[in-house]
Amino acid sequence: MGASAWNYCVPYEPDLHRAFESLRRKVFKERDYLWAGAYRGRRWPKNERALWRDESTQEEGTHSILDISRIIGPCAEPASHTLKPVTEEEALRLFGTRRPTRSDLPETGTLPCERWHGRAVVLFDAEGAPNEIYFWGVSGD
Template sequence: MGASGWDYSVPYQEDLGAAFEGLRRRVFEQRDYYWGPGDAWLPEEEREPWPESEEELWAHELVQHDGTHSILDIFRLIGPDDEPEIGTVKPVTEEEALHVLGARKLTRADVPRFEEFDHWRWYGRCAVLHDQRGEPREIYFWGYSGD
């Protein structure tokens, strides 16, 4: 199948960790992820029901190998000075935004250029997006995962 790009936006809150955890919860509850064993291409009698917990999801061998092609493949928010590892999401700092895109406070209009930030498979990024007055309005998460 190959890796999939994914992106999400949530209303701004000061606690990035809480925003990240809330987003993961929402994606799981809304079934907004790839669940191969229950995919519509399978005959109905061969489909497995959607998992009732993340533990059940990750216990499935196919998910362990292929992932979910979503933020659910990312397990931990790291600090801006931490080295990224598989399964982590790293925030964009104002300094990085200035260096890469020429602006300290990013807006929704900057999103198409986010490919210029470093990114790898099985790794995510997040950035606070501001309105025209420079007030934070949303947190944008994006990354690539899945096989």
């Protein structure tokens, strides 16, 4: 099947971990992910533990933020299945500003990211206040 790029924009939350976990719960609850069992007539898993017990999920992933299991520091080396926040210097390179707004995102929503990784950046409003968090990544086989 190949990997899929994904992205989400959520209201700003000062605690990135809380925003990340809330988004993961929402994606799971709304079934906004790929689950191969659905194509085989199987029932959707009741929780993430059941989802990840499925062999096809372990091999192919979910092509969503559910493939990301933890957040690492902005200066850490990326590891598989991790999400790394964008630093101000990276924001300047990616968006031309240290305080990007939603209008600074590319129209396609696609930003650079290694496979099986996720990124996150705080987006600001016109007055310069934190407004949203944009998550993006590439995952799945």
